[in-house]
Amino acid sequence: CGTGDLLESLKKKAELVIGVDKSPRMLAEAGRRFQGDGKNINLRLGQLEHLPLREGEANVAVINMVMHHIPDPLAAIEEAYRILKPGSLFIIVDLMHHDQEIMRERFGDRWLGFSIDEIRQWLERSGFEFKTNHCFDLKKNLQGFIVTSTRIKK
Numbered sequence: 597c598g599t600g601d602l603l604e605s606l607k608k609k610a611e612l613v614i615g616v617d618k619s620p621r622m623l624a625e626a627g628r629r630f631q632g633d634g635k636n637i638n639l640r641l642g643q644l645e646h647l648p649l650r651e652g653e654a655n656v657a658v659i660n661m662v663m664h665h666i667p668d669p670l671a672a673i674e675e676a677y678r679i680l681k682p683g684s685l686f687i688i689v690d691l692m693h694h695d696q697e698i699m700r701e702r703f704g705d706r707w708l709g710f711s712i713d714e715i716r717q718w719l720e721r722s723g724f725e726f727k728t729n730h731c732f733d734l735k736k737n738l739q740g741f742i743v744t745s746t747r748i749k750k
Contacts, residue, residue: 597615597616597617597622597623597626597639597708598617598622598626599625599626599629600615600625600626600629600630600637600681600729602660603615603626603630603637604629604739606658607630607633607636607637608633608712610636610655610656612635612636612637612638613634613636613637614638614639614640614649614654615637615638615639615640615683616639616640616641616642616643616644616648616649617639617641617642618641618642618683620641620644621640623639623640623732623737627639629672634697639719641645641665644648644659644662644663644671644672644676645666645668645671645672645674645675646675647675647676647678647679647680649678651678651679651681651734652679652680652681652682653681654679654681654683654684655679655680655684656680656684656685656686656687657676657679657680657684657685657686657687658686658687658688658689659672659676659685659688659689659690659732660663660686660689661689661690661691661740662690663688663704663707663710664686664690664691664699664705664706664707664708664709664710665704665705665706667706669707669710669718670718670721670722672721673688673718673724674722676722676747677722677724677747680747682747682749683743683746683747683748684717684746684747684750685745685746686724686744686745686746687742687743687744688715688741688742688743688745689740689741689742689743690709690710690715690740690741691708691709691710691734691738691739691741692710692711692712692724692731692738692739692741693708693709693710693711693741694708694709694737694738694739695706695708696736696737696738698710709738710741712729712731712741712743713734715729715741716743719743719745723747723748724742724746724747724748725743725745725746725748727743727744727745727746728742728744729741729743729744730742
């Protein structure tokens with residue numbers, strides 16, 4: 597969840613928003629941001645590949661611009677399947693495949709983005725039904741994507 601930019605929007609649409617980050621520093625900053633905001637923000641220390649949520653605990657999951665930083669994006673998708681209730685919405689926002697190697701050095705990217713076909717295959721392999729995708733322009737000649745899917749029973 598980083599410092600909570602996305603949580604700010606999500607908290608207006610949900611009874612409870614759970615933000616997860618592997619950095620205690622980021623969680624502390626998000627905690628300060630939402631201090632006194634009520635009980636609908638819950639911050640948890642964890643990683644995408646091992647989320648601190650019970651099986652079927654979530655109604656919606658969003659992975660926003662972080663999959664290109666983790667060693668095993670498929671494991672993150674499989675973990676999202678585990679924590680979602682059947683029929684739940686899963687949204688992935690990330691970078692389209694690109695060739696800007698500087699991103700590895702400058703920002704610690706492990707992956708130079710992804711193709712929609714690659715994301716679709718991982719989703720379907722993990723038990724999701726691919727629904728929609730939308731591409732959008734970013735700075736530095738990069739493109740991003742938003743993919744939506746729903747959790748189905750395996």
